[in-house]
Amino acid sequence: MKFKFCPLCGKKLEIRDSWDEGGVPYCSSDDMMFFDTPKPCAVIAVVKDDEILLLKQSYIFKNSKVLVSGYVGTNETVEDTVYREVKEETGIEIEEIKYLGSDFVKDKDLLMLTYMAKYKSGEINKSSEVEWIDWSKIEDALCEMSEDEVGKKVVKKVLKEIGYKGTKAFTCEISR
Ligand SMILES: [Zn+2]
Numbered sequence: 001m002k003f004k005f006c007p008l009c010g011k012k013l014e015i016r017d018s019w020d021e022g023g024v025p026y027c028s029s030d031d032m033m034f035f036d037t038p039k040p041c042a043v044i045a046v047v048k049d050d051e052i053l054l055l056k057q058s059y060i061f062k063n064s065k066v067l068v069s070g071y072v073g074t075n076e077t078v079e080d081t082v083y084r085e086v087k088e089e090t091g092i093e094i095e096e097i098k099y100l101g102s103d104f105v106k107d108k109d110l111l112m113l114t115y116m117a118k119y120k121s122g123e124i125n126k127s128s129e130v131e132w133i134d135w136s137k138i139e140d141a142l143c144e145m146s147e148d149e150v151g152k153k154v155v156k157k158v159l160k161e162i163g164y165k166g167t168k169a170f171t172c173e174i175s176r
Contacts, residue, residue: 002036044094048118051135051138058131070089098117100157112150142155142169
């Protein structure tokens with residue numbers, strides 16, 4: 001998102017040259033630059049043996065399952081978000097989180113920070129935000145996540161991480 005008005009005082013921002021960033025919206029009253037602000041969001045693939053935790057939230061995708069995800073809060077590290085979102089949405093405790101890289105969703109201005117995590121303990125306790133949640137075979141995940149392009153990229157990285165050698169997981173990818 002590009003700021004046009006100062007989020008603090010409402011004044012129209014001018015463009016000022018920042019030595020390494022080029023033109024940046026600037027408020028002379030607050031003497032502050034307002035850089036573009038993509039929203040950081042964590043995406044987490046929770047893995048338990050040969051299964052992965054998938055959920056359905058039809059406000060995101062109507063006919064597709066997705067991974068656990070959530071916005072990074074204020075005063076929170078992305079790692080905090082990863083543990084918090086999994087606990088809040090699923091009731092499960094995780095461990096050994098591993099960063100798998102980032103992705104950008106242009107039309108939503110989202111910076112997706114993707115992680116893989118190992119199931120530690122707890123039973124699934126669905127939050128009201130979630131319509132459906134369960135363990136799926138990792139092999140079936142790509143087929144079940146048809147609309148979730150970012151999620152599918154994460155699953156492919158997970159397959160690599162766990163040393164998956166089969167072909168079944170990619171059956172739904174071949175036709176594309
Ligand atoms: Zn201002």
